[in-house]
Amino acid sequence: MKRSxxxxxxxxxxxxxVLISMMGNLSTYETIASxxxxxxxxVTIIAKLDxxxxxxxxxxxxxxxxxxxxxxxxxxxxxVVYYYEKPYDMEKAERLVISGKMNGDVFEIRKKDxxxxxxxxxxxxxxxxxxNNLNQTSH
Amino acid sequence: xKYAGELLWPGQLGHLxxxxxxxASILATIAYFxxxxxxxxxxxxxxxxxxxxxxxxxxxxxxxxxxxxxxIVATHRFEYFYAWNxxxxxxxxxxxxxxxxxxxxxxxxxxxxxxxVLGLVLMRTxxxxxxxxxxxxxxxxxxxxxxxxxxxxxxxxxxxxxFLLLRELGMLDNAPAFKDIETGALRADYLTLVNDGxxxxxxxxxYWMVIHPPILFLGFASTIVPFAFAIAGLWxxxxxxxxxxxxPWSLFSAAVLGIGIMLGAIWAYExxxxxxxxxxxxxxxxxxxxxxxxxxxxxxxxxxxxTGHSLRPTYFFYILTFLLIxxxxxxxxxxxxxxxxxxxxxxxxxxxxxxxxMAVFGxxxxxxxxxxxxxxxxxxxxESSYSREFWxxxxxxxxFLSAIFIIAATSLPVFNxxxxxxxxxxxxxxxxxxRIQIFxxxxxxxxxxxxxxxxxxxxxxxxxxxxxxIPTILSILVAGSISVFGNIHYDKYGLGFLAAIHLALFxxxxxxxxxxxxxxxxxKGKLAVAGASVAHVGFGLFLVGxxxxxxxxxxxxxxxxxxxxxxPKSKExxxxxxxxxxxxxxxxxxxxxxxxxGDSTDKSGKITYFKILFEKKSNNDSFYLYPNLIRxxxxxxxxxxxxxxxxxxxxxIFTYISYADKLDRDKDxxxxxxxxxxxxxxxxxxxxxxxxxxxxxxxxxxKYQYKPTDTALMASLTVVSKxxxxxxxxxxxxxxxxxxxxxVLDTVISQNLAISFDRVMSxxxxxxxxxxxxxxxxxxALKVLEFPFIRLVWLGTLIMMIGFGMSIIRRIKLVQNKxxx
Numbered sequence: 001m002k003r004s005x006x007x008x009x010x011x012x013x014x015x016x017x018v019l020i021s022m023m024g025n026l027s028t029y030e031t032i033a034s035x036x037x038x039x040x041x042x043v044t045i046i047a048k049l050d051x052x053x054x055x056x057x058x059x060x061x062x063x064x065x066x067x068x069x070x071x072x073x074x075x076x077x078x079x080v081v082y083y084y085e086k087p088y089d090m091e092k093a094e095r096l097v098i099s100g101k102m103n104g105d106v107f108e109i110r111k112k113d114x115x116x117x118x119x120x121x122x123x124x125x126x127x128x129x130x131x132n133n134l135n136q137t138s139h
Numbered sequence: 140x141k142y143a144g145e146l147l148w149p150g151q152l153g154h155l156x157x158x159x160x161x162x163a164s165i166l167a168t169i170a171y172f173x174x175x176x177x178x179x180x181x182x183x184x185x186x187x188x189x190x191x192x193x194x195x196x197x198x199x200x201x202x203x204x205x206x207x208x209x210x211i212v213a214t215h216r217f218e219y220f221y222a223w224n225x226x227x228x229x230x231x232x233x234x235x236x237x238x239x240x241x242x243x244x245x246x247x248x249x250x251x252x253x254x255x256v257l258g259l260v261l262m263r264t265x266x267x268x269x270x271x272x273x274x275x276x277x278x279x280x281x282x283x284x285x286x287x288x289x290x291x292x293x294x295x296x297x298x299x300x301x302f303l304l305l306r307e308l309g310m311l312d313n314a315p316a317f318k319d320i321e322t323g324a325l326r327a328d329y330l331t332l333v334n335d336g337x338x339x340x341x342x343x344x345x346y347w348m349v350i351h352p353p354i355l356f357l358g359f360a361s362t363i364v365p366f367a368f369a370i371a372g373l374w375x376x377x378x379x380x381x382x383x384x385x386x387p388w389s390l391f392s393a394a395v396l397g398i399g400i401m402l403g404a405i406w407a408y409e410x411x412x413x414x415x416x417x418x419x420x421x422x423x424x425x426x427x428x429x430x431x432x433x434x435x436x437x438x439x440x441x442x443x444x445x446t447g448h449s450l451r452p453t454y455f456f457y458i459l460t461f462l463l464i465x466x467x468x469x470x471x472x473x474x475x476x477x478x479x480x481x482x483x484x485x486x487x488x489x490x491x492x493x494x495x496x497m498a499v500f501g502x503x504x505x506x507x508x509x510x511x512x513x514x515x516x517x518x519x520x521x522e523s524s525y526s527r528e529f530w531x532x533x534x535x536x537x538x539f540l541s542a543i544f545i546i547a548a549t550s551l552p553v554f555n556x557x558x559x560x561x562x563x564x565x566x567x568x569x570x571x572x573x574r575i576q577i578f579x580x581x582x583x584x585x586x587x588x589x590x591x592x593x594x595x596x597x598x599x600x601x602x603x604x605x606x607x608x609i610p611t612i613l614s615i616l617v618a619g620s621i622s623v624f625g626n627i628h629y630d631k632y633g634l635g636f637l638a639a640i641h642l643a644l645f646x647x648x649x650x651x652x653x654x655x656x657x658x659x660x661x662x663k664g665k666l667a668v669a670g671a672s673v674a675h676v677g678f679g680l681f682l683v684g685x686x687x688x689x690x691x692x693x694x695x696x697x698x699x700x701x702x703x704x705x706x707p708k709s710k711e712x713x714x715x716x717x718x719x720x721x722x723x724x725x726x727x728x729x730x731x732x733x734x735x736x737g738d739s740t741d742k743s744g745k746i747t748y749f750k751i752l753f754e755k756k757s758n759n760d761s762f763y764l765y766p767n768l769i770r771x772x773x774x775x776x777x778x779x780x781x782x783x784x785x786x787x788x789x790x791x792i793f794t795y796i797s798y799a800d801k802l803d804r805d806k807d808x809x810x811x812x813x814x815x816x817x818x819x820x821x822x823x824x825x826x827x828x829x830x831x832x833x834x835x836x837x838x839x840x841x842k843y844q845y846k847p848t849d850t851a852l853m854a855s856l857t858v859v860s861k862x863x864x865x866x867x868x869x870x871x872x873x874x875x876x877x878x879x880x881x882x883v884l885d886t887v888i889s890q891n892l893a894i895s896f897d898r899v900m901s902x903x904x905x906x907x908x909x910x911x912x913x914x915x916x917x918x919x920a921l922k923v924l925e926f927p928f929i930r931l932v933w934l935g936t937l938i939m940m941i942g943f944g945m946s947i948i949r950r951i952k953l954v955q956n957k958x959x960x
Contacts, residue, residue, distance in 0.1 A: 002521050003521055003524070004521065004522065004529070004532060007533065007536070008536065011536055011537075011540055012540075014540075015540050015543060015544070018544065018575060019543075019544070019547060022544070022547070022548065022571070022575075023562075025571065026551075026562045026563065026564065027562075027563055027564070028560075028561045028562060028563060029561035029562075029563055030561075042567075044563045046478065057798075059716075059718055059797075059798040059800075059918070059920040060718060060918060063698070063716035063717070063718050063797055063798055063920030064698055064713065064714045064715060064716050083713050083714070084713065084715065084716070084797075085716050085797035085798050085920055085922075086798065088777060088778065088779060088780060088802075089771075089777050092776075092777070097478045097479075099563070110713060111567055112413070112414075112713070112715070113413060113418070113568065113569075116478070116479075116481065118477065118478075
C-alpha cells in the first residue's frame with residue numbers, strides 16, 4: 001500500500017471521527033414541552049410571538065435584557081429571556097427560531113445569534129406582503 | 140382589454156429573446172457535440188462554425204434580455220413586476236444595477252452573461268478543445284435559460300420570467316382601489332394609481348453590493364471552465380492534454396471567486412451588525428466550499444503539470460467544484476435554509492428544476508469519471524516524502540476535508556428533510572465551525588510554509604534544512620513574541636482552544652515568513668515567477684489577521700454599571716450594550732463617549748445619523764462615529780441599523796445603534812394640544828405654566844440666524860415650573876419660497892415638554908402646541924467593538940489576489956509560448 005493511500009485513509013478516519021463527534025454536539029429542534037424535559041441542554045425551538053404579553057425591553061434602564069413570550073406549534077407557551085437588545089422588527093416576526101436553554105419555566109438565550117427573526121418579505125419576494133404594500137401606496 | 144399607459148413591447152421582446160437564447164444554446168450544444176465527435180476534420184469544422192453561430196446568437200439574446208430589463212427598471216416601468224418589486228423612483232442611478240440582481244431572475248441572468256463572455260474568450264483561445272468545452276458551456280447556457288423562461292410544461296412551472304406584469308401576477312387582485320366599481324374588473328387606468336415601486340432592500344443600497352454580486356457570479360460562472368476541460372479530457376480520452384492550457388482558467392476562477400467572497404465579507408462587516416465579516420452563515424459557506432475544493436484542484440493540477448502525479452484527484456476536485464456550485468445554487472435559492480440563514484432567497488417554486496439542474500450535470504459527470512477512472516494515467520511509483528508534490532497533495536487533501544466538514548454542517552437542513560430528523564448546529568454555531576477549522580488553519584499554515592522549500596521529485600535533506608532553517612527560527616521568534624506580548628487570552632472556550640489559537644498563529648506567521656524568504660532564497664528575487672509565493676504570503680497574512688482580529692476582538696461597550704443583584708447569574712450574562720443619553724458623557728472602556736445628536740439625515744431623509752463623540756482616556760485623542768438607521772424599503776415600517784467604523788492602522792473601532800428612542804417615536808402616545816395665544820397669554824401644563832412673551836420676526840440669536848429678507852417667526856416663551864424655576868423655549872415657524880413651511884420644535888427636557896409653533900392666525904394670535912411626554916431626552920443604546928489588526932485580513936486578501944494575478948499572467952505566457960513553438 002502506498003504511503004499516500006495510508007495518509008488518505010488516516011485523514012478520512014479522522015474526518016469520520018470528527019463528523020461523528022460533531023453529531024454528538026448537535027442540538028435538535030424541540031417543542032417547549034420537550035425542551036423542558038431537556039433542561040440545561042441547548043435546544044432550538046421554532047415558535048411564534050405570544051401577543052398576549054408585551055415584549056419587555058427598557059433600554060433606558062437596561063439595554064441588555066429583552067423578554068417576551070412564545071407559543072410553539074403545539075400551542076404551549078413559555079417566557080423567553082434574551083440578554084441583548086430587542087432585535088429590530090421583532091414585533092413583525094411571523095416566526096422565531098430561538099436557540100438556548102430551558103431554565104425552570106424560562107427559556108434563556110445567551111448568544112447574540114441565538115435568535116433568528118423571520119419577517120414576512122424581508123429578503124424576499126413575498127407576493128402577499130407586496131400586494132398589501134401596493135394597496136397602501138394606492139390610497 | 141387595453142390598459143392605459145402600459146408599455147408592452149419590451150416585455151414581449153424580452154421574453155422572445157429568452158426563448159431564442161434557449162433554442163440557440165440547445166443548437167450550439169448539439170453542433171459543438173457533433174463537432175467534437177466528428178470523424179473527419181471537415182465535418183468537425185463545419186459543425187464548429189455552426190456552433191459558434193448559435194452561441195453568438197445566444198450571446199446577443201442574453202445581452203438583449205439584460206438591456207431590456209435594465210431599460211424597464213431605469214425608466215420606472217412599474218407595470219412590470221420586476222421593476223416595481225426591486226426599484227423605486229428615488230433610487231440613485233448607481234443602484235439601478237443592484238435592483239436587477241436583487242431578484243433571483245436577475246442573478247441567473249448575471250450568471251449566463253458571464254458564461255457568454257467566458258464562451259467568447261474560450262472560442263478564441265482553447266483551439267482543439269473548443270468543441271468539447273463549448274458543448275458543456277452551451278448546455279449550461281440552455282439550463283440557465285430555462286430558469287428565466289417562465290413557461291408551463293404539463294402544468295408545472297418552468298423558470299420564472301422576469302418580464303411578467305404586475306397584473307399578470309395577480310398582485311392587484313386583492314386591491315379594491317384598482318377595480319372598476321361596476322364590473323369588478325381591473326380599471327383600464329390602473330397604472331395611474333401605481334405611483335412608485337416598492338424599492339430596493341435598504342441594506343443592499345451600499346456600493347459594495349453594486350460590485351460584490353457581479354464579481355461573485357463571475358467566480359461562480361468561471362468554475363465551469365475547469366469542469367468543462369475535465370469533462371472534455373474524459374470524453375476525448377486525452378486525459379492529460381488539457382491541464383496546461385486550463386491552468387490560467389483555474390487560477391482565474393479561484394482568484395475571482397475568492398475576491399467575490401471577500402467583497403461579500405466586507406459588505407457584511409460594513410452593513411450588518413453581527414459584528415464581523417464572517418458568520419459561517421449557510422449562504423456564505425455555500426460559496427466558500429466550492430472555492431476550497433477549487434483551490435485543492437488547482438494544487439493537484441500544478442502537481443500533475445510538474446510531475447505527472449495527482450491527475451485523478453484533479454478531475455475529481457474540478458468536477459466536484461462545479462457540482463458544489465450547483466448545489467449551493469440549490470441551497471440558497473430553494474428556501475431550504477429558511478431556518479438557518481439570515482440571507483437566503485425564499486422558495487420560488489422551482490425546487491424541482493434546481494434539483495434537475497444538479498442531476499443533469501452531476502450524474503453524467505460522475506458516471507463518466509467512474510467509467511474512465513482506470514484509464515486516467517497515474518504513476519505507480521510513490522512520491523518521496525522529501526518532495527514538494529507529496530506535501531502539496533496533503534495540503535489539497537486538508538482543503539478537501541475542511542470543505543467536507545463545512546458542507547456537512549451547512550447541509551443539516553437538507554439531511555433533516557431527507558431523513559426526517561430535527562438536527563441543528565445549536566446555540567453556538569460559529570464555535571462549532573471554528574473549533575474544527577482552527578486545526579485546518581494550523582495544518583494549512585505549516586504546509587504552506589514548508590512545501591515551497593522542497594523541490595519536485597526529491598530534495599536532499601541538507602538543502603531543505605538549510606533553506607527552511609532561518610525562516611523557521613525567525614517565525615518562532617516573531618510568533619513567540621506575538622504570543623507572549625500580544626495579550627491573546629481568548630479562554631472563552633477553554634485552554635485547549637487558546638493553545639490551538641497560538642499554534643495557528645505560529646503556523647500563519649511561518650507561512651508569511653517562509654514564503655517571503657522563498658522569493659529570495661528559492662527564486663533569487665525573480666518576481667515574475669513568484670506568483671505562488673506572493674499568494675501564499677497573502678494567505679498567511681490573512682490568517683494572522685483573522686486570528687488576531689477575532690481572538691482579540693473586544694466589546695468596549697461592556698456594561699458593568701448595571702449589575703442585577705437579584706439575579707445570581709447576572710455575571711454570566713453578556714452585557715454588551717451601553718445606554719447613552721444625549722449630551723451626557725459616558726464611560727466606555729478605554730473611551731469616554733458622548734451622544735451629541737441624532738437629528739441629521741441624508742438628502743432623501745431615509746438615513747438618520749447619530750453623532751457619537753469618542754474621546755480616548757489615555758491621550759485625549761477624539762473622533763466622531765456616525766452609526767445610522769436606514770428606513771426600511773419595500774413598504775415595511777421601521778428601520779435597519781447600519782454600523783460605522785473608524786479605521787486606525789492597527790485596529791477598527793466599530794459601532795452600531797442597538798436601540799434608539801427614535802425607533803419608537805411614532806409610538807409615543809402623548810399628544811400635542813393646541814393653544815391659540817396672543818403675546819402675554821398663559822397656558823397651563825401639568826406642573827406649571829407657559830407664557831408667550833413675544834413673537835420675534837426673523838430672529839438673529841444664538842439659535843437662529845435669519846436675514847431681514849426672510850420670513851421667519853420665533854415664539855419667545857417662558858416656562859415656569861411648580862417650583863418657580865424659569866426656562867426659555869423658542870419654537871420657530873418659517874416659510875421658504877421653494878421649501879414651504881418649516882417648523883422647528885423646542886423642548887424643555889427637565890419638564891418633559893415639547894413645544895411647537897404651529898401657525899399664525901389672522902387676529903394677531905399664533906397657535907402653539909404643547910406635548911408632555913416622559914421620554915424626551917433622546918438616548919441610544921450602543922454597541923462598540925474593537926477589532927485589532929483587522930486590516931491584515933483585507934491586506935492579506937489583496938496580496939493573495941495579486942499573487943493569483945501574477946500566476947495567471949505567467950501561465951498565460953507559458954501557454955502562448957508553447958502554442959508559438
